[in-house]
Amino acid sequence: MAQMTMIQxxxxxxxxxxxxxxxxxxxxxxxxxxxGVFRATEGLQDEFGEDRVFDTPLAESGIAGISIGLxxxxxxxxxxxxxxxxxxxxxxxINGQMARLRYRSGNTVSMPVTxxxxxxxxxxxxxxxxxxxxxxxxxxxxxxxxxxxxxxDAKGLLIQSIRDNDPVVFLEHMKLYRSFRExxxxxxxxxxxxxxxxxxxxxxxTLVAYGAMVHSALKAAEDLEKDGIDxxxxxxxxxxxxxxxxxxxxxxxxxxxxxxxxxxxxxxIASYVVSNVQERAILHLEAPILTVAAPDxxxxxxxxxxxxxxxxxxxxxxxxxxxxx
Amino acid sequence: xxxxxxxxxxxxxxxxxxxxxxxxVNEDAMPELSDEDLKEIMYRMVYTRILDQxxxxxxxxxxxxxxxxxxxxxxxxxxxQFALEKEDFILPGYRDVPQLIWHGLPLYQAFLFSRGHYHxxxxxxxxxxxxxxxxxxAQYTQAAGVALGMKKRDKKAVAITYTGDGGTSQxxxxxxxxxxxxxxxPAIFVVQNNQFAISVPVEQQTAAKTxxxxxxxAGIEGIQVDGMDILAVYAATKDARERAVNGEGPTLIETLTxxxxxxxxxxxxxxxxxxxxxxxxxxxKDPIVRxxxxxxxxxxxxxxxxxxVIEKAKEEIKAAIKKTDEQPxxxxxxxxxxxxxxxxxxxxxxxEEYKAKESK
Ligand SMILES: Cc1ncc(C[n+]2csc(CCOP(=O)(O)OP(=O)(O)O)c2C)c(N)n1
Ligand SMILES: [Mg+2]
Numbered sequence: 103m104a105q106m107t108m109i110q111x112x113x114x115x116x117x118x119x120x121x122x123x124x125x126x127x128x129x130x131x132x133x134x135x136x137x138g139v140f141r142a143t144e145g146l147q148d149e150f151g152e153d154r155v156f157d158t159p160l161a162e163s164g165i166a167g168i169s170i171g172l173x174x175x176x177x178x179x180x181x182x183x184x185x186x187x188x189x190x191x192x193x194x195x196i197n198g199q200m201a202r203l204r205y206r207s208g209n210t211v212s213m214p215v216t217x218x219x220x221x222x223x224x225x226x227x228x229x230x231x232x233x234x235x236x237x238x239x240x241x242x243x244x245x246x247x248x249x250x251x252x253x254x255d256a257k258g259l260l261i262q263s264i265r266d267n268d269p270v271v272f273l274e275h276m277k278l279y280r281s282f283r284e285x286x287x288x289x290x291x292x293x294x295x296x297x298x299x300x301x302x303x304x305x306x307x308t309l310v311a312y313g314a315m316v317h318s319a320l321k322a323a324e325d326l327e328k329d330g331i332d333x334x335x336x337x338x339x340x341x342x343x344x345x346x347x348x349x350x351x352x353x354x355x356x357x358x359x360x361x362x363x364x365x366x367x368x369x370x371i372a373s374y375v376v377s378n379v380q381e382r383a384i385l386h387l388e389a390p391i392l393t394v395a396a397p398d399x400x401x402x403x404x405x406x407x408x409x410x411x412x413x414x415x416x417x418x419x420x421x422x423x424x425x426x427x
Numbered sequence: 428x429x430x431x432x433x434x435x436x437x438x439x440x441x442x443x444x445x446x447x448x449x450x451x452v453n454e455d456a457m458p459e460l461s462d463e464d465l466k467e468i469m470y471r472m473v474y475t476r477i478l479d480q481x482x483x484x485x486x487x488x489x490x491x492x493x494x495x496x497x498x499x500x501x502x503x504x505x506x507x508q509f510a511l512e513k514e515d516f517i518l519p520g521y522r523d524v525p526q527l528i529w530h531g532l533p534l535y536q537a538f539l540f541s542r543g544h545y546h547x548x549x550x551x552x553x554x555x556x557x558x559x560x561x562x563x564x565a566q567y568t569q570a571a572g573v574a575l576g577m578k579k580r581d582k583k584a585v586a587i588t589y590t591g592d593g594g595t596s597q598x599x600x601x602x603x604x605x606x607x608x609x610x611x612x613p614a615i616f617v618v619q620n621n622q623f624a625i626s627v628p629v630e631q632q633t634a635a636k637t638x639x640x641x642x643x644x645a646g647i648e649g650i651q652v653d654g655m656d657i658l659a660v661y662a663a664t665k666d667a668r669e670r671a672v673n674g675e676g677p678t679l680i681e682t683l684t685x686x687x688x689x690x691x692x693x694x695x696x697x698x699x700x701x702x703x704x705x706x707x708x709x710x711x712k713d714p715i716v717r718x719x720x721x722x723x724x725x726x727x728x729x730x731x732x733x734x735x736v737i738e739k740a741k742e743e744i745k746a747a748i749k750k751t752d753e754q755p756x757x758x759x760x761x762x763x764x765x766x767x768x769x770x771x772x773x774x775x776x777x778x779e780e781y782k783a784k785e786s787k
Pocket of ligand 1: 131160162184188191522561562563564590591592593594595619621623624625690
């Protein structure tokens with residue numbers, strides 16, 4: 103076992119799969135010699151050659167589009183969109199085409215594509231770099247969306263995503279890239295897609311979060327414990343499909359829930375999760391399910407970013423409301 | 428069978444007026460510029476180089492945010508802008524802040540843009556421009572629209588837009604030049620070919636030998652210019668502008684240039700993808716050095732004058748930073764109020780929530 107940052111764990115997962123399966127291809131803007139703008143593909147071109155790890159012209163629609171084509175030739179593409187805000191350029195290729203191919207081919211064509219991309223707030227990027235746009239993809243039937251909250255999960259989930267025969271968007275929160283290390287096994291291991299992880303057990307309230315917000319939820323839970331509130335924290339890991347069984351099981355125990363996302367209230371997956379949970383568990387709920395989310399503006403200009411982003415105080419506030427309902 | 432790519436480079440031979448030694452090599456093409464104009468051009472280039480140096484330093488001190496260095500590209504940026512009139516509309520990329528400044532954007536607003544404050548994006552009355560585009564290529568289709576609108580309004584003005592070598596790979600690039608061609612709209616599409624898109628060299632970006640030749644497919648004029656020669660850049664833009672306002676359609680201008688610094692100040696390391704040899708080859712072509720030689724030869728420029736410009740630039744930058752610091756802090760409630768002309772109910776509610784928090 104080694105101590106790894108999330109970015110190292112991602113590089114490691116790519117290396118494992120490039121080794122395991124000669125059909126895996128890694129490409130995108132600056133991923134070759136430069137190793138990617140975050141160094142996620144550092145050293146991979148030297149190790150596996152330009153045939154398997156390569157730079158592309160600057161065009162996201164092209165990057166996603168060739169992935170469809172390469173998949174027809176038996177490859178398992180792992181393209182990178184340099185920042186997920188640029189996905190708008192590739193929306194037809196992803197949601198309009200890739201997502202629908204299995205369906206429109208009458209289940210005769212698979213699209214084993216894993217689109218990796220950094221996103222997430224708090225790192226002072228210019229416009230359209232930090233936006234939480236997972237909701238755009240989860241709204242498209244046919245796509246899977248994975249958002250790891252740390253190094254161990256990132257490696258296991260990325261390997262599983264690459265092995266999955268349906269298209270996956272794998273979103274990497276920039277703030278988590280180098281913020282902490284974890285024990286990560288050096289060999290390969292997988293974490294199932296569509297399975298949530300109970301990262302903290304508790305009896306009084308269920309906090310459902312994903313990505314960087316898992317850490318805000320954990321921090322809030324620690325503070326709440328001092329006030330005698332015992333919060334359970336669920337990391338969704340995969341935001342499409344959502345593991346409702348794990349959430350319902352928890353809510354049946356705690357009878358209260360707060361949904362947490364970094365995306366704006368009107369975006370992300372909170373509304374989808376909350377509506378499903380209330381349908382299945384309304385009789386177990388002692389209070390309405392509340393949501394912590396960013397306000398419904400375009401992603402904040404850098405100078406207001408810290409206030410705009412949801413934080414653990416916002417979570418504590420909402421938890422107190424559901425507890426005292 | 429005639430092959431279409433045969434001799435394509437000849438057709439797009441690099442247009443140059445002032446060579447690296449500061450000598451005029453193309454007298455016939457020399458644009459009409461008064462001595463005063465020539466001095467103004469030098470003034471702007473020296474000023475902009477200082478602005479770049481100061482911006483990099485300020486970024487390192489944490490006093491500026493997002494910044495894409497401009498040194499090396501002064502002739503491409505300022506030569507195109509100098510050919511414009513006030514009523515022309517600029518659609519810049521993230522590296523094209525100097526053009527905005529010389530088109531009338533106050534320095535302190537450029538700094539606010541860098542810091543991520545919305546006031547940096549509010550163009551003052553009479554400054555016809557959008558704030559810098561972050562999404563590569565998006566400005567190209569928008570420029571075609573601005574130009575089409577100008578044509579419909581019978582304006583004697585042009586839309587000018589900028590991207591880099593990398594930007595020419597985007598779908599928006601092709602759509603933009605094609606639309607403008609189809610409508611014969613008064614647009615000027617500038618490609619600053621600084622040889623790299625972050626780390627990717629232009630030879631890997633495309634099989635096209637020149638980027639100017641991409642104009643051919645759109646049926647518009649295309650020209651490759653020595654982008655370190657401000658006289659050539661100016662002359663090419665002036666010519667494109669004249670044809671555009673006369674209803675003769677859009678032009679694609681490729682300028683061959685180089686960025687001396689890193690891609691942006693956010694951790695790019697140029698030593699990973701280019702050599703010192705390449706850097707020094709391009710530094711020999713420096714736009715300011717050759718223009719200084721040219722002006723000194725004509726007796727139009729002295730070291731003292733240059734030092735005065737440098738001092739003036741430094742002082743103005745200092746004053747602008749002070750003004751930047753004095754701007755009111757941006758609040759989430761400001762962002763909410765900038766969302767719609769009339770705030771919908773859900774945002775009014777959120778506005779109250781944030782105002783309450785902000786007043787605590
Ligand atoms: C749609 C989109 N894709 C990717 C990026 C990330 N990115 C920013 S600049 C850049 C390279 C641009 O190169 P070029 O067009 O040559 O312009 P230069 O920076 O050299 O001036 C890339 C890939 C972006 N901003 N927008
Ligand atoms: Mg470039």
